Amino acid sequence: MxxxxxxxxxxxxxxxxxxxxxxxxxxxxxxxxxxxxxxxxxxxxxxxxxxxxxxxxxxxxxxxxxxxxxxxxxxxxxxxxxxxxxxxxxxxxxxxxxxxxxxxxxxxxxTAVRTGAAAAIASKHLARQSARTLGFIGCGVQARFLLDAHRAVYGDRLEVLTADASPEASERFAAEAGGRAVSVEEASGCDILCTSTPARAPVVRRAWVRPGAHINAMGADAPGKQELDPEILRDARVIIDDWAQATESGEVNVPLHEGAMHREHIQGTLGEVVAGKLAGRGDAAITVFDSTGLAxxxxxxxxxxxxxxxxxxxxxxxxxxx
Missing domain, CATH: 3.30.1780.10 (ornithine cyclodeaminase, domain 1)
Known part of the structure; x- marks a missing residue:
């Protein structure tokens, strides 16, 4: 046939x-x-x-x-x-x-749409319901889809704060989103933070992240990449998308290989949370979703x-x- x-x-x-x-x-x-x-x-x-x-x-x-x-x-x-x-x-x-x-x-x-969707789904299950601010560190193409997905879940009620290594990129995205271009420090203090940079050294410091925050760490998708201070991960409830991928190429890959954190600190996968097999936020002060992108x-x-x-x-x- x-x-x-x-x-x-x-x-x-x-x-x-x-x-x-x-x-x-x-x-x-x-x-x-x-x-x-x-x-x-x-x-x-x-x-x-x-x-x-x-x-x-x-x-x-x-x-x-x-x-x-x-x-x-x-x-x-x-x-x-x-x-x-x-x-x-x-x-x-x-x-x-x-x-x-x-x-x-x-x-x-x-790819851009599903990545944005994954972050918004993580925010839905892991962020506090009282969230009022949505921060972006990295204002490239992917940030637009992260914003679109969050608006599909939250509507327009979240104030948007943007930050980028390029001030022009941050200001352009802020204008598109009806938000404000701010410093990386101020964006890091949002209730929901989305990072989407190619960084190989932390760009978000622990001192900038407030209690109650949820972070979607989207940029680390290959060995050696990281965007977050490892102290954030140690203080957070960490949810990954996949054990094999995240531990080798996600946000947790560098801290794990350097001994700055251990596998036991990772709570589980977003799939387990969505399926009801694992608690989402619980009483955690900070939550982190480590996304590598799943087939x-x-x-x-x-x-x-x-x-x-x-x-x-x-x-x-x-x-x-x-």
Missing amino acids: KPEKTLLLSQSDVVSLLAMDAAIAAVEAAFAAYGRGEAAMPPKVYLGLPAHDGDLRAMPAYAEGAAGVKWVNSHPKNPARFGLPSVMGLYILSDPATAAPLAVMDATRL IQDVALARVIYAAARERDVGTAFDFFG
Whole structure:
């Protein structure tokens, strides 16, 4: 039996098909499935490209009847060198019964949306309900999606404070968000803080973080990266997205390898929290979500995008095996 044609979906197609509300629902369900042990996700595979100041990553997963793999990069110097995004990706969605490729789609937008969704889901489960301020350290492309996702959960009630190594980037984002550009110290004092930088040394000091804060540490996604003072992690209830990935490439990777913290201090995964197997905030003064980005998030959104494309007759059919 000849496989059906594969649906090719461009970035503009993905943009038209994927709303943040739907993305949050799909990603939250994927976290819950993973927390219940109902999804398969081998650890992310890294192909380091030090000569090009970047890397490539392969991220396969199976969840809720969908299977696929994302091929994505991280090249922080791309914008300055080539005028290209620092992150680009493709997603191959396969029929798990036959392995036939159902769709090949842009995963650049998918990655940004699912990352924003994961942070907002973490805030929903780990931040105090009385949160009133939302801080951003790192005001690049990802910060826009972090903001969109939090507004999908919280509406417009959170005051937005922005900080960046580039004052111009911070002011631009603040103007877009209707917020205020502030110092890194002031942003660090917000009720909910999202960090999304490529830092390899802490940019947020323990003294700046107030009791009651929740931090989404989104930037550390490779060995050697870190954004937070290890004292923050030692004083916080730490929730990770995945044990294998976070301990090798997440915010906790450097403190663990340097002995500044121990595995026993990590409480568990966000999937366990969402599935109701692990308490969320409890009486913790500070909570931290350490996000490395999970393949189950990607396959969940790819499934949503593909279903919407079929329903709306969007995309281009292509016969790879003709």
